[in-house]
Amino acid sequence: MTKNLVIVESPAKAKTIEKFLGKDYTVRSSFGHIRDLDKGDSAIDIKNGFKPNYIVSPDKVKVVNELKKLAKESEMVWLASDEDREGEAISWHLFEVLGLKEEKTKRIVFHEITKPAIENAIKHPRSIDKALVDAQQARRILDRLVGFELSPILWRKVKPSLSAGRVQSVAVRLIVEREREVNHFTSVSDFRITAEFTKKGHKKAIKAELPTRFKTEAEAIAFLKQAQDSDFTVNHIEVKPAQRKAAAPFTTSTLQQEASRKLGYPVAKTMLLAQKLYEAGHITYMRTDSVNLSQTAILGAEKEIKAAFGAEYSAPRNYTTKNASAQEAHEAIRPTYFDHHKAGEDPQEMKLYELIWKRAIASQMANAELERTLVDINVSKAKQNLKAEGEVIQFDGFLKVYMESQDDEDDDDNKDILPPLKVGEALDLTQMLSEQKFSRPAPRYTEASLVKKLEDLGIGRPSTYAPTILTIQKRGYVVKENREGTPRAFQTALLKGNEITVKTNTENTGVEKNKLFPTDIGILVTDFLNEHFESIMDYSFTASVEKEFDEIAQGMQAWTKMIDRFYKPFHKDVDKTLENAERVKGERVIGNDPVSGKPIIGRIGRYGPLVQIGDQEDEDKKFASLRSGQSLETLTLEQALELFKLPRTIGSYQQTPVTAAIGKFGPYIKFGSLFASIPKDKDIFEITIEEAIELIDNKIKSEAEKVLKTFKEDADLEILKGRWGPYIAYKRNNYKLPKDSNLDQLTFESVMEMVQAQSKGKVGANAEPKAKVKAKAKAAPKAKAKAKAKSKK
Numbered sequence: 001m002t003k004n005l006v007i008v009e010s011p012a013k014a015k016t017i018e019k020f021l022g023k024d025y026t027v028r029s030s031f032g033h034i035r036d037l038d039k040g041d042s043a044i045d046i047k048n049g050f051k052p053n054y055i056v057s058p059d060k061v062k063v064v065n066e067l068k069k070l071a072k073e074s075e076m077v078w079l080a081s082d083e084d085r086e087g088e089a090i091s092w093h094l095f096e097v098l099g100l101k102e103e104k105t106k107r108i109v110f111h112e113i114t115k116p117a118i119e120n121a122i123k124h125p126r127s128i129d130k131a132l133v134d135a136q137q138a139r140r141i142l143d144r145l146v147g148f149e150l151s152p153i154l155w156r157k158v159k160p161s162l163s164a165g166r167v168q169s170v171a172v173r174l175i176v177e178r179e180r181e182v183n184h185f186t187s188v189s190d191f192r193i194t195a196e197f198t199k200k201g202h203k204k205a206i207k208a209e210l211p212t213r214f215k216t217e218a219e220a221i222a223f224l225k226q227a228q229d230s231d232f233t234v235n236h237i238e239v240k241p242a243q244r245k246a247a248a249p250f251t252t253s254t255l256q257q258e259a260s261r262k263l264g265y266p267v268a269k270t271m272l273l274a275q276k277l278y279e280a281g282h283i284t285y286m287r288t289d290s291v292n293l294s295q296t297a298i299l300g301a302e303k304e305i306k307a308a309f310g311a312e313y314s315a316p317r318n319y320t321t322k323n324a325s326a327q328e329a330h331e332a333i334r335p336t337y338f339d340h341h342k343a344g345e346d347p348q349e350m351k352l353y354e355l356i357w358k359r360a361i362a363s364q365m366a367n368a369e370l371e372r373t374l375v376d377i378n379v380s381k382a383k384q385n386l387k388a389e390g391e392v393i394q395f396d397g398f399l400k401v402y403m404e405s406q407d408d409e410d411d412d413d414n415k416d417i418l419p420p421l422k423v424g425e426a427l428d429l430t431q432m433l434s435e436q437k438f439s440r441p442a443p444r445y446t447e448a449s450l451v452k453k454l455e456d457l458g459i460g461r462p463s464t465y466a467p468t469i470l471t472i473q474k475r476g477y478v479v480k481e482n483r484e485g486t487p488r489a490f491q492t493a494l495l496k497g498n499e500i501t502v503k504t505n506t507e508n509t510g511v512e513k514n515k516l517f518p519t520d521i522g523i524l525v526t527d528f529l530n531e532h533f534e535s536i537m538d539y540s541f542t543a544s545v546e547k548e549f550d551e552i553a554q555g556m557q558a559w560t561k562m563i564d565r566f567y568k569p570f571h572k573d574v575d576k577t578l579e580n581a582e583r584v585k586g587e588r589v590i591g592n593d594p595v596s597g598k599p600i601i602g603r604i605g606r607y608g609p610l611v612q613i614g615d616q617e618d619e620d621k622k623f624a625s626l627r628s629g630q631s632l633e634t635l636t637l638e639q640a641l642e643l644f645k646l647p648r649t650i651g652s653y654q655q656t657p658v659t660a661a662i663g664k665f666g667p668y669i670k671f672g673s674l675f676a677s678i679p680k681d682k683d684i685f686e687i688t689i690e691e692a693i694e695l696i697d698n699k700i701k702s703e704a705e706k707v708l709k710t711f712k713e714d715a716d717l718e719i720l721k722g723r724w725g726p727y728i729a730y731k732r733n734n735y736k737l738p739k740d741s742n743l744d745q746l747t748f749e750s751v752m753e754m755v756q757a758q759s760k761g762k763v764g765a766n767a768e769p770k771a772k773v774k775a776k777a778k779a780a781p782k783a784k785a786k787a788k789a790k791s792k793k
Contacts (some may be wrong), residue, residue, distance in 0.1 A: 002026040005074035007067060007083045009033075009090050012279035013113065017080065020115040021122075024076070030066060030081070035093050037144055046567070048558050050141055056097060064097055073096050076106060079128070080121070080267070084287055084328070085139075085553060086463055088132035093127060096474045111294075112336045113281040122239060135553035142545070143167065144561055146536065149574045151508065157583050158528055159521065164474060167460050167468050169529055171476045175445055176526045178520045183634055185441035187784070189490075192437050195386055197232060197377070197427040202419045205430065206670050208377050208386040213437070217491050220434035221502070224495045226382040232427040235385060236376035244368040246318040246398040249332035249360045252462035253455045255286070258359070260448030261405040262512075263351055266480075267447040271466045273344075273352045274333070275378035281336060282343040283356055287462040288330035289390045289455075291319040293363075297334055301364040303337040309400060310696065315366040324379035334360035362402035369395040374420050389741070391419030399668035432495040438488070444515040447480070458543030479520030483629055485511035520609040520632045524586040532577040538568065571633045593635035600640050602632040607663075611640045625662040627684070642685070651689035658692050660684050674703075714746040717755075 003024040008014050011029045018027040037043040037165035045051040057103035058063055071077050077100055079091035091107055091592075094100070106125035110117040143166050150164035170515045176179065214220040250258070259270040293301075298316050319332070335343070335357045375388040393399065426686045445453065451465045460468055485508040494646045499662035518526070526537075534539045545566065552559045573608040586602040589703045590611065598614045608631050609623070614621040623641035624633065647661035647670070659670045660678065667678040676699040678684055682691060708726055709719035718729045719737065728735040728751060735758045 002074050004066075004069065004076050004078060005070050005080040006080050007094055009087065010275075010279055012130070012276065014114040014280045016113050016279060020118045024549040025078075028070060030067065030090065030094060031060065031063055032068040033057075033090055033093065034064055034097055035141065038190065042149070043144060044141055046145075050563050050567075052137065053601055054093070061481075065293060065438035067094070067100050073263055074104075076104055078122070079105065079107045080109075081782060082285065082287070084285075084463060085132045085136040087187065088129055089140075092128050092130070092133040105510070111331050113279065114286045114336050117336075131555040132553050134559040135549050136561060138552050138559035139549055140561075140564060145563075145567060146570070147569065150533070150536075153532075153574065153577055153581075154525060154528070156578070157581050158525060162521070162525060164529065165471065165523065166545070167464060168471050168475070168477075169526070169543065170459055170537060170539060171450065171454065171468050172472050172518065172522050173526050173530065173537055174450065175472075175478055176523050177518050178442060178444055179518050179523075180633075182441045182444060187438045187440065189438045190215055190435050191217060191434050191491075192749070193220060193223060193386075193432065193434055195377075195432040196430040197225075197388075198430055199419060199421065199425060199427055204417075204419045206375075206418060206421075207390050207416055208375070208388040211387055212384065214434075215477060216440060217434070217436065217493070221500065223382060223384070223635070224432055224493055225432055227432050227495060228381045228498060228500065232380070232429055233378050233427045234423050234427065235378040236424055237421055238374040240392075242370040242372045244370065244397075244399065246356050246362045246365055246367070246402070247404045248357065248425060249293060249334050249363045250356060251289050251291060252287050253289070253451050253465060255333055256451050256465060257448040258405060260446060262355060264398070265348075265352070265757070267466045268470045269348075270352065270405075273349050274351065274356075275351055277353055277356075278342060280343075280345070281341070282353055283336060284331050284334050286333055287559055288320050288333060289462050290330045291332045292321060292330075293318060294331055295333060297331065297338075297360075298364060299345055300338045301361055305361065305365055307339075307364075312395075312402065313365050313397065315397075316364055321364065322358065324767060332360070358402040362398040366395070368393060368399045373421075375418065375421060388418060390416050392417055411452065430496075433491040434491075436490040436552055437497060438509070442748070444512060444517065446514055446516065450516060455628050457539050458546055459539065461546065461549075467776050468514075475750075476519055477525065478516050478518055480516055481512070481629065482514065483510070483512040483517075485509050517629075520586065520626075522606055523631075523633060524584060525710050528581075528584055533570075533573055533580055535573075572691060586632065590633055592639070600637065601625075602635055602640070604632070611635070611643055613644065619778065627662060628666055628680070643654075650684065650687065650692050653689070653693050653696060653726060656687060658696070660692070669673055669695050674699055709743050711748040711751070714752075717748065717751060719743060728755060733758075733759075 004021075004026065004029045006017065006021065006025055007012075007030055008017060009030050009032050010048050011031070014027045014029040016142045018025075021027065035056045038053045038055045042053050045053065077098075079094055081087040081090040081094075084705060087109075093103060105403050107128050108120045108121040108125050109597070130703060132271060145157070146166040147164060150169075151162065154162035154164055164440060190213040192213050195208045197206040197208065198204070199206070214223065247254075255274065256267045259265040260267065265273070271286065274283065277283045278286050294594075298318065302314050302316050305483040320331075333356055334355070338357070338361060341354075342350060344354045359412065371394055372393050373389070375390075377388060379385060443449070447469050450469060454460045454465060454468070458772065487506050488509045489506055490507055492505055493500055503613065530537050548562050550558065551557050572707050585603055587601055590600045590602050592598065593600055593613045598618065600611055600613055601615065602609065603624075604610075609626045609630075610623055612621050612623050613627070622644060624646060626632070626643065630639065643662070647659040650658045650660055650669075652658060653671060656672050661668060665677065665680075667684040669676045669678060669687075671692075672695065676695040677691075678687060678695070706721050707718055708721055711717045714730075716731050720727055720729045726737050726738065726741070728737050737754070
């Protein structure tokens with residue numbers, strides 16, 4: 001019998017906490033939520049005040065039974081899940097399912113997993129905060145209602161198997177709108193003048209620029225000609241002090257943004273690594289929108305700064321959270337111990353920890369002191385003067401440790417150190433350049449910049465950013481891709497050695513790296529929802545819903561009333577859309593086929609976007625799939641006609657034709673019955689027979705290595721090597737193989753028994769997904785019938 005049972009939500013957290021508590025404490029994990037809303041129609045009783053029907057997940061039954069047994073044997077149960085709304089809900093579900101009693105249950109919370117923090121939490125327990133639970137419950141129920149009622153509409157009116165979510169749909173809308181903004185942007189050019197000078201006795205270049213830009217190349221060259229015969233002198237010098245202030249310590253969103261910019265981590269990866277660091281006791285809780293530091297942390301940082309850098313680098317300060325809707329009183333994300341400069345189990349964790357340590361320690365360091373110099377340079381034969389800017393760091397302060405990155409892709413703001421200059425001093429021109437510059441549209445979103453935009457709009461909270469971005473990509477509404485740019489000509493004119501050289505250059509424009517692009521189905525669904533569910537897709541409305549969740553968390557309103565206010569008008573829109581909305585096909589007539597004269601139509605087919613020659617009634621229709629990076633909205637007639645050149649015969653290999661085509665999973669090489677994917681760095685229209693043969697040989701080799709065992713009794717039965725271990729393949733279906741199977745001892749009869757058993761129980765790798773798709777397809781008319789029945793009542 002154990003005296004005290006402590007329940008946390010993760011095994012790693014349990015392992016860390018167990019080290020700090022004595023033999024009177026047993027620490028166990030619930031492995032996250034132990035129950036959730038039922039998956040079927042009975043999940044929410046709308047007529048009975050939106051009463052939720054929670055069920056214990058099948059994979060948690062064993063855990064629940066073990067915890068029940070331990071709880072009965074314990075004198076006291078300590079619920080120690082995270083202190084945000086999700087963690088509070090986990091504690092409440094444990095209390096309910098385990099049948100705990102208030103007098104034998106205590107709720108403890110902590111910002112960090114350290115011995116002092118855990119001991120302090122034990123000394124100051126509290127009861128479960130039902131307001132926080134209600135806020136989590138309201139979000140869960142509202143999101144289920146929206147998804148459950150919108151998804152069947154999308155199946156009927158757009159395409160089967162689609163789904164929609166309240167926050168996710170708004171996030172996709174942001175990406176769709178930005179994409180259209182980029183596509184509709186018309187770039188204009190102007191001409192920028194830059195110059196390099198030197199002063200006698202100094203080799204250091206003085207870089208200057210004309211403050212205004214010329215609209216035409218002729219005006220820019222005219223200025224160069226004026227400069228050709230000019231003298232250059234220092235007209236005015238202004239020296240002024242400046243400061244740079246350290247950024248606040250990390251919140252969830254700023255950590256996600258900076259880890260993306262500095263380390264290249266996707267948002268979900270950052271949160272996974274941060275969770276591991278937190279559970280190992282290295283950092284404070286990683287889901288927070290607070291920039292506040294505890295007094296203990298400020299003192300710890302001050303001590304470390306003075307020891308490592310000197311007293312002049314220390315400037316203790318606290319930051320205030322600007323976000324009025326900040327959730328619970330968490331701290332910012334910081335190291336638990338500032339004297340631990342390194343932590344983490346692998347290089348990725350260690351890099352993230354270093355970033356967190358540097359940001360937190362820098363926030364407590366002195367400002368950087370700068371001297372900024374502005375120089376006005378006279379051009380004797382011209383009316384306009386050039387400007388040079390430079391700065392010198394007089395005291396580096398926090399810059400000794402950390403410099404915040406920016407999303408701005410322009411690097412033109414870098415300021416050089418200038419040599420000593422005097423008014424009236426003559427300068428020697430090294431060169432002057434006129435360069436054509438083009439205006440650019442707002443940049444496409446990265447995961448990090450999308451998080452910032454959602455936060456700025458008040459949409460979502462620290463716990464929802466990463467899941468939202470992951471979900472919209474999983475659903476196929478958004479893709480994260482690199483895109484190659486296109487060549488563009490630009491003009492330059494160089495004045496050097498008293499000669500002007502005019503030249504046409506080429507640059508690569510539109511290069512994108514790890515940017516978010518909407519897919520054609522993402523655009524179609526967004527347009528449909530915008531038309532029929534204006535409030536759901538409205539940014540201000542979505543943000544106001546978040547504020548109402550905050551009010552519920554503060555005990556300012558009842559969650560059922562908030563849900564009721566939302567649901568009634570929403571459900572009316574659902575009924576109206578089911579009844580009146582036309583089915584959308586996303587069709588676009590791109591042009592006419594020059595050979596047949598038939599229309600070329602772009603649309604979304606069963607396996608994705610495609611183009612076809614001929615309308616739906618045409619018996620001789622031809623089809624072609626779009627290439628990666630192409631969109632139905634922007635596809636030109638020329639690009640569409642190119643697609644119909646596929647499949648393309650490349651040549652032959654071993655007297656067998658080799659062709660290239662585009663399929664459901666992208667471009668591929670076909671060689672007899674073998675299919676080999678074409679890598680992204682190869683163009684389907686340019687790939688050579690030699691390159692294709694290399695792909696074919698590699699595929700043949702990998703297929704041979706994949707087969708672990710065959711059976712002479714039936715050539716269709718094989719044991720194959722898969723990503724998660726060996727499995728059974730039989731007549732185009734896959735079946736599970738027990739992990740402890742000895743391949744040498746497997747007989748034809750024993751393997752066929754497994755196949756037959758799994759076929760009856762529908763647990764084969766292929767059987768289960770098919771069953772789910774059918775269930776979804778049947779649910780749509782059922783949902784419509786239910787909606788009609790409710791509206792009549």
